[in-house]
Amino acid sequence: MIISEQVKLNRDLAKMLKGGVIMDVTTPDQARIAEEAGACAVMALERIPADIRQAGGISRMSDPKMIKNIQAAVSIPVMAKCRIGHFVEAQILEAIEIDYIDESEVLSPADDIYHIDKTMFKVPFVCGARNLGEALRRIAEGATMIRTKGEPGTGDVIQAVRHLRAMNAEISRVRSMRKDEIFEAAKELQVSYELLLSVHEEGRLPVVNFAAGGVATPADASLMMQLGAEGVFVGSGIFKSGDPKRRAAAIVKAVTNYMDPKILAEVSEDLGEAMVGINENEIAVLMAERGK
Amino acid sequence: MDRIFTVGVVAVQGAFEEHCSALRKLGVSVKEIRSASDLSIKIDGIVFPGGESTAQGKLLRESGLFDMILPMIKGGLPVYGTCAGMVLLAKRIENDDRRHFAVMDITVKRNAYGRQLGSFMTTGDFGGLGDIPMYFIRAPYISSVGKDVVVLSSEHGAITAAREANMLVTSFHPEVTDDLTVHSYFLSMIP
Numbered sequence: 001m002i003i004s005e006q007v008k009l010n011r012d013l014a015k016m017l018k019g020g021v022i023m024d025v026t027t028p029d030q031a032r033i034a035e036e037a038g039a040c041a042v043m044a045l046e047r048i049p050a051d052i053r054q055a056g057g058i059s060r061m062s063d064p065k066m067i068k069n070i071q072a073a074v075s076i077p078v079m080a081k082c083r084i085g086h087f088v089e090a091q092i093l094e095a096i097e098i099d100y101i102d103e104s105e106v107l108s109p110a111d112d113i114y115h116i117d118k119t120m121f122k123v124p125f126v127c128g129a130r131n132l133g134e135a136l137r138r139i140a141e142g143a144t145m146i147r148t149k150g151e152p153g154t155g156d157v158i159q160a161v162r163h164l165r166a167m168n169a170e171i172s173r174v175r176s177m178r179k180d181e182i183f184e185a186a187k188e189l190q191v192s193y194e195l196l197l198s199v200h201e202e203g204r205l206p207v208v209n210f211a212a213g214g215v216a217t218p219a220d221a222s223l224m225m226q227l228g229a230e231g232v233f234v235g236s237g238i239f240k241s242g243d244p245k246r247r248a249a250a251i252v253k254a255v256t257n258y259m260d261p262k263i264l265a266e267v268s269e270d271l272g273e274a275m276v277g278i279n280e281n282e283i284a285v286l287m288a289e290r291g292k
Numbered sequence: 293m294d295r296i297f298t299v300g301v302v303a304v305q306g307a308f309e310e311h312c313s314a315l316r317k318l319g320v321s322v323k324e325i326r327s328a329s330d331l332s333i334k335i336d337g338i339v340f341p342g343g344e345s346t347a348q349g350k351l352l353r354e355s356g357l358f359d360m361i362l363p364m365i366k367g368g369l370p371v372y373g374t375c376a377g378m379v380l381l382a383k384r385i386e387n388d389d390r391r392h393f394a395v396m397d398i399t400v401k402r403n404a405y406g407r408q409l410g411s412f413m414t415t416g417d418f419g420g421l422g423d424i425p426m427y428f429i430r431a432p433y434i435s436s437v438g439k440d441v442v443v444l445s446s447e448h449g450a451i452t453a454a455r456e457a458n459m460l461v462t463s464f465h466p467e468v469t470d471d472l473t474v475h476s477y478f479l480s481m482i483p
Contacts, residue, residue: 005413008413008427008468009408009411009412009413009427009429010408012307012427012429012465012468013408013411013429013430015307015310015342015468016306016307016342016343016344016375016376016429016430017306017343017344018305018306018307018308018309018343019303019304019305019306019308019343020305020306020343020344020347035346036346036350037350038305038346038347038350038351039344039347040305040306040343040344040347041344071407075346075387075388075402075403076344076346076347077344077407077408077430094409097406097407097408097409098407098408099407099408099430100408122409123408123409124408249350252347252350252351253351253354255305256303256304256305256326256351256355257326257327260326260327263327
């Protein structure tokens, strides 16, 4: 598939994040803690998903000033979230030169039909996906990085696992098809034939795929990596825990050494309390259902 | 090549897979280096990939790799640093108090072209070997070099590739392109 220079540059930035941990932060201090702990990027937002969930109500893009303060505090890339379909929030984030926009189901969707036409932007976008169809639709709209949706703010990894396994299973299925079956599969999955053909040929998404949602421990992070994630977003899991600094560093090491149980055992020691979390069947709002 | 080289690619964070695949295309045996035990085999060269130098520097130190690799570089092991890898090797960093291996006589400016919106692609000459595609992604550049450093590429007056003895650095990312000029050049540095 022929892609523009800008799309290539934006996909390539995501490649530089691979094998890394992207951490949710709400203050410049937290951003510095994340950078010191070895985060490869931070996600600047006013409230972390666990608090958004608890507070309820409409959740929107963060105050640009708060995001700028975080940009000033660290040298690693800074990401920020806009609401699904809210292209003006995205324009604002691009105007303050954010490094990556997360068009995110964690915030209240602004549009229940259309996602943002991300091809109209120079700034890169990451989007959540629960399966191959969602991932390829977001990529067709211009997303240059994908993450599982998981169920943010719960500390429950089950949905991220489900989404990643679903995506892997579908990729294997497409990989093993005859080439003449791709046309029908594209109809079935409601995705572009060209994108699906690239999955058939490469055996992977055309963009980097991270895990997100419910990752709370080094073991969770390694689980997602062993299942094929190329890196991990940690939202509430760090700054909702007893010892954020230590837990952040431990999760970073777990992602690098995800295949080494001895190192995983070492870094899992003595981390203090993990975020309490809630089970997916105890929650009222399933954020992963937003934006298909 | 009369023998098959083994090149270690530091794989603690970043775009290391892309380097591995470029090197494999050149017939090299590749070893990913994540922890100290990965250095138990002999390597003929080592590559530091793009990624985040703060994250990589920390992981290298804490795993003990830093203390193992530093004397190897000082002892003449060919090393190639891309982007973040260039920052790790530089003796001087203009806009950061952190220092890492600090072995190469260059002054580097981190994120010299600004944020992601400043990332760009161009083509330019590399070491007199002809024009190659160059992807700059939140890239650093070299603002000045010591007397033993040879400049291999520059872009709008800023130095973007250089070599000093066994050390090669580029601001740009040949590993995200199909062009193998820089990786071939690096392999030619292996005695």
